[in-house]
Amino acid sequence: MPAEDKYAYPPADERTYVGRRMGRVDGTAKSTGHAKYTYDYNAKGLLYGAFVRSPYAHARIKNINTSEAEKMSGVKAVEIVQKPGSEIYWAGDEVVAIAAVDEPTVRDAVRAVKVDYEQLPHLVIDSEEPPHNIPPDTSPLGLDDLEDMARNQVPTAQMVKEINERGITFKPEEAPLDRMPADIAKAVKSAKQKPAEKKPPAWYKPAAAETQGDADAAFQAPEVVISEGLYGLPVITHCCLETHGAVCEWTDSDHLLTHVSTQYISGIPGQMAEVVGIPAANIRQVQENIGGGFGSKFGPDRWGIYSAKLSKKAGGAPVKMMLSRAEELEVAGCRPSAYARVRVAAKKDGKLTAWDSFGWGTGGPGGGGSPPIPYLIRDRVPNYRIQWTAVVNNIGPARAWRAPNHPQACLITMAALDDLAHKLGMNPLEFFKKNIELTGPRANIYMDEFPVADELMGWSKRWHPRGDKTPGPIKRGLGMSMHTWGGRGHQSECDLTIQPDGSVTIKMGTQDLGTGTRTAILAVAADTLGLTPQQITLLYGDTRYPMSGGSGGSTTIGGVSSATRRASVDARDALFLKVAPVLGSTPEQLEVVKGQVRVKGQASKALSWKEACAKMGAVPINAHGKNLGGRDPLMNSGVGGVQMADVSVDTEAGIVKINKMVAVQDCGLVVSLETAESQCYGALIMGISYALFEEKVMDPTSGRMLNPNMEFYRLAGIGDIGELVVHMMVNKYDGRGVIGLGEPPVISPGAAISNAVANAIGVRVPMLPLTPARVLAALGEQKGENA
Amino acid sequence: MIQFEYLSPSSVKQALGLLSPNWGDTEVLAGGTDLLGLMKDFVLTPKRVVNIKHVSGLEAIRSEGDGGARIGALVTLDRIVEAAHIRQNYPALAQTVADAASTQIRNMATIGGNLCQRPRCWYFRNGMGLLPKTPDGKSMVVEGDNRYHAIFGNEGPAYFVSPSTIVPLLIAYGARLRIAGADGERELALEKFFRIPGSDAEREHDLKPNELVTEILLPSAKGVRAANYEVRQKASFDWPLATAAVALRMNGSAVESARIVMGAVAPVPWVSQEAAQAIANKTINEQTASAAGAAAVSKARSLSHNNYKVKLAAVAVKRALLVAVGQTVPDLSTAQRGGGA
Structure with a gap:
């Protein structure tokens, strides 16, 4: 057989764990508080670090005086982060780092540092439409x-x-x-x-228009139906429940031990070596658990680097620098905003013919992300003109936020198309089916998923044209959306050792973001070795173990599952080689099933796992698995998902309530069904939060965030999420291989919920979050009131 | 940590002797659910903290012969919810208090502290001041994001809103306060307790810096129909966007007299004579309640970002009236979610 074929997964009915529901292996540790996070590293002699931060959104540092702080008893180290002359681009940016013996002392020391600033003009508001006539740079x-x-x-x-x-x-x-x-x-x-x-400083950076076909002509064509609208969503934060931070200590004069809260364990040494002045090989990063990253925790950041620098200055003592909630929300990551005026046209039969959009948004000082508008269909819409202006402002630094740019593009596109379907008098589900070939390679997946979502939501039975006619102020409606994502596995390696006593150890330098990575690794290894997950020890979360890529872009599951599968198959086959003579057979004729190594089809010719391993002699079997990257048939790229929302709106109070969300999701071969479903539940909750509540509110005068807390930076609570229904397309697309899942299901909720609200109340609420203010304004405008 | 002196007196008299005549020098600690956060954020930096948790005589709920009640300032919110006398005679109060904050906070927070809690205004809480000003002397609130700010009593310089979800109902019930000071005790109607500060040196109430609230006096609510309605975006643990409390005396099915008090709409709890007049001598139904809601906001004046609150305040008044007479109001949290879909 071809060398590659032996690694292929067996069919579903021959698998015990892969593709099935298997309890989360770290569930007990997490729910009982035994799981340890960066915050929990409290070594003896621990020092506490904190930053002096700029109170201004845009300023130049003129002078820094740390002498008072340095004199304070208990202060062990002071480091200047940004020297006089440096320009500050957002409020809360780090200026000086200090370590002291306890938290109160370090906070006092921070307040004792005197920094003079030259204030510069700032911009923190981004929702206003930029001028259309700025030439591209x-x-x-x-x-x-x-x-x-x-x-x-x-x-x-x-x-x-x-x-x-x-x-x-x-x-x-x-x-x-x-x-x-x-x-x-x-x-x-x-x-x-x-x-x-x-160049003079500019708030706006327009990109050159992108065009295809002849948009103007398409809009002027006879017999086309045109819909126009404004859609958008503001800057939100990552709001990791475990804030960003690090604990670093020098174990000797040239070896550093770091506990950075990170999505990329293997990448930390390389990112820190130069700035701390030792070879990456001398840096060891250890992290057992992480309490949320969502794309905002790939680098060591200033807290990682300065905890190391302060530790060095303080003689190597461990220094803990964890952000407060306010710091987390102010400086540890913004999701770029996106707004767009959109015109779309279709023939009367519903066939989309043209797209025209003028969009803008901010990603902070670096300008805006450029969401892939129109989403899913971009390269296949016959005629389009897409304009995008990045707003350069002082709201704070952008970081990747779960499916970067996709939720924004999805909302703008799916809301515009939903409005067009309404104008055409079509049920959106029929409209999307009519145009399904515009979605390209995943069209068949969406077509498979539509009936599943329809059934779970009761869409066809319950959908009504826009505007619930039920008397009374409560209006109910349905909305839908669809999404895609890449998610090919990253580079990842795995060491698997079988000892002569039958014990099995896996070592991988990966991280489990709470997504179920550990569970998935054990599912693959246990299935391949015919063991239970409890019989395998998984060592992870340490740069001493084989490297693994960063957990971003939904790349982890593909990467780790392939590496694990390959190591497991090779180790198993090495064991077969040793055992075959004992069983009077050949290695090709052996199989492992439920803890037994046996000759295929001959139950009597079997050894228990332990007996089989005893035949190895004194030398353990070690196999190294490494996935094949872009040419690895065990993993793939490109998923499809469909979501539907059922909402009720109190039209007097403007409050939106989620009754039910349905998520139907493909990710190729599902490795760990239960944790895959959990990913979707979590994504729906996160999606409900940004659809209804989240917004980084900025004060125009001070340039500061007004809601850096969880009172007014609201997240959905248990009473706000309604019934969540998740359906994974299991055993449907196994042949495509394993594809990432972390990001895709968070893309659609905003669009599906916005569409459901429009369906309920009869009018589009243009912007997320769907707050009472916005819902009432849209209803008022519909009635002809002045907002 | 800014050093402060911590004292724990055991009597009202001792406590009063420890309080400074100037605001800001001393702060009173009871449940600590508000004060400690403000101190950690350096919004308040007292030189002395006077813990009154061990002051005797302020932790009782007493029933009066006529059905009235006296609630000591140190009674926790949780105990008000649990008190049989309150549940029987002031069911709307028990329900409103049960709905305030979270279990953990209700276990610690005192009713006296609830009256004296500081505004949730995000300018104030971020250390920009109670009456924050731009460099050219304008109000930062007026120039900035005032989506949660006042629609009444907002002529300036104060634009924050009174935060308590319980106080409007206490005022509707006709509660009075006992206050202890160096010159002895005084008593005043709860609605007179709240004041709109004219400068950063003033507070949101009539208390002198060296006085203590000792007791809340509730008149008998026999024959009173009361209700409190909060418009909140989230189902729980959320500050309301507008609230209304009503207490009605009925003559048959008609309203004989009404007390209607809105919360989260002005720097003080906002008593609406207009709404009370609109509903007087009327039977409460959808139309009359709506008219009372409209009357309640007839003199509202919105800022740049809070026009929606005018509508929400009207809805709160309307729904509080309907709830008070036992009618159902739209409720997204129950099965009543509309048909349609």
């Missing part, structure tokens, strides 16, 4: 510009285009070419070098 790109673009997830193709057209102001060798995507590095190397142009 054609000046050559500096290194900072490229960093901003990368941080804002500007698509590679767009970056390459801009580099080619605008040229660069630096020498290619000055750029971190090895850390750039290959296409961008190539473009940088061949780009024209030009002198830097002095």
Whole structure:
């Protein structure tokens, strides 16, 4: 048989754990408080670190005086983070780091530092429509510009285009070419070098319009139905329940032990080595559990780096720097906003013909992300014109937020299409089916999922045209949306050891974000070795174990499952080699089933796992599994999901209540069904939160966040989420391999809920979150009141 | 940590002797559910904290012969919910208190502290001041994000809203307060207790810095129909956007007299004579309750971001009236979620 075939997963009916419901292996530890997080590292002699932060949203540091703080008893180390002359781009940015013997002392020391600032003009509001007549910036790109673009997830193709057209102001060798995507590095190397142009600071950075076909003509074509609308959603934060932070200590003069709360354990040493001045090999990162990251915890950040620097200055004592709730919300990550005026056109039969949008949004000082509008259908809409203006402002730094740019693009697109369906007099489900080929390669998946969602929600039975006619102020409605995501597994490696006494150990340097990674690894290994998960010890969360990629982009499950499968198959086959002679058979004829190594089809010719392992002699079997990246048939990319929402709206009070959400989700071969479902439940709750509650509210005068707390930065509570129904498309697409799931189900809730509210009350509420203020304003406008 | 002196007196007299005549020098600690957070955030930086939890005589709920009640200032919210006398004679109060905050907070927070809690205004809580000003002397609230701010009593300089969800109902019931000071005790109607501060040196109530609230006196509520309605975006643990409390004396099916008090709409609990007049001598139904709601907000004046609160306050008044006479109101938290879909 071809060498690769032996790694393929067996069919569903021959699997015990993979694709089935298996309890979360760390559920007990987490629910009883035994699970340890970065916050829980309290070594002897622990020092507490804290930052002096800028109270201004935009300023230049003139002078820093730390002498009072340094004199305070209990203060062990002071480090300047940003020197005089530095420019500050958001309120709360770090200026000085201090470590002291306890929290009250370090807080006092922070207050004792005197910093003089020159205040500069700031902008923190982003919802106002930018002027349409600003010419795109054609000046050559500096290194900072490229960093901003990368941080804002500007698509590679767009970056390459801009580099080619605008040229660069630096020498290619000055750029971190090895850390750039290959296409961008190539473009940088061949780009024209030009002198830097002095540019006045600009709040708006328009990108060149992108077009296909002839949008103007398509809108003027006879017999087309046109819908126009404004849609958008504000900057929100990640609001990790375990705030960002780190504990670092020098175990000797040139070895650093870090506990950074991170989504990328294997990547921490490499990101810290240069700044702390030791080889990456001398840095060990350990993290057992993480309490939420959502895309905001890939780097060591200033708290990781300065806990290490302060520790060094303090003689190596461990320094804990955990952000407060207010710091978490102010500086540890913003999801870019997105707003757009949209025009869409369809033929009377519902076939979409044209899209025209003018959009804008902010990702903070680096400008805005560029959401892939129109979502799902972009390259297949016959005619479009897409304009996007990044708003450069001082609201705080953007970070990847679960499915970067997709929830924004999805809301803007699906709301616009839902409005068009209404104008066409069509049931949105029929409208989406009519245009399904525009979704491209996943069209068949959506078509498979539609009837499942329809059945679970009772859509066809219960859907009514826009505007619930039931008397009384409570109106009920249904809405839907659909989404996709890549999710190919990242690079990941696995060491699996079988000892002669039958015990099995797996070592992987991956992290479990609470997504069920540990459970999934054990499901794969247990299935392959014919054991129970309890018979296998999984060691993880440490850079001493084989590397694994960062848990971002829904890449973990593909990466770790393939590495584990490969290590497990190789170890099992090595065991078969030793055992076959004993059973009077050949290795190819052996199988492992329920703790027995036996000859296929001959139950009498069997050894227990323990007996079989005893035949190994004194030498353990060790297998190293490594996935094959882009050419690995065990994993794949590209999922489809459909969601439906059932809401009630109190039209007098403007309050939206979720009655029920249905999520139907594909992720290729499902590895761990129960934790996969949990991912979807969590995504629905997170989606309900951003649909109804979340907004980073900024004060225009001070440039500060007004709700850096959980009283007014609201998240959904148990009473707010209604009934959640999740259906995984199990055993339907197993042949496609394992695909990531973390991100996709959080993309659609905002759109589905917004559409359901429009269906209930008869009018679109343009912006998320769907607060009473916005719902009442939309209803008032419908009635012709002045808002 | 800013150093402060911590004292724990055992009598009202001792406590009064420890309080400064100037606001800000001393703060009174009872349940601590508000004060400790404000101190941790350096919004309040007292030189002395006077813990009154061990002051005797302030922790009883007493029933009066006529059915009235006296509630000591140190009685926790949880005990009010549990008290048989309150549940029997002031069922709307028991329900409103049970709905306030979370279990953990109700176990600690005192009723006296609830009256004296500081505004939730996000400018105040972020350390920008109770009456925050822009560099050119304008109100930061008026110039900024005032979505949760006042629609009444907002002529300036105060724009925050009175935070208690319990106080409006106590005022509707006609509660009075006993206050102890150096010159002895005084008594005043609860609605007179709250004041709109004119400067940062003033507080939101009539208490002098060296006085203590000792007791809440509730007149008998025999024959009174009362209700409290809160418009909250979240199902629980959420500050309301507008509230209304009503206490009605009925003559047959008609309203003989009404006390209608709105919360979270003004720097003080807002007693609406307009709404009371609108409903006087009328039978309460959807139309008359709506008219009373409209009357309640007829003099409201919204800021740049809080026009919706005018509608919410009217809805709160309307629904409180309907609930008080036993009619059902739309409720998203129950099965009554509309048909339609």
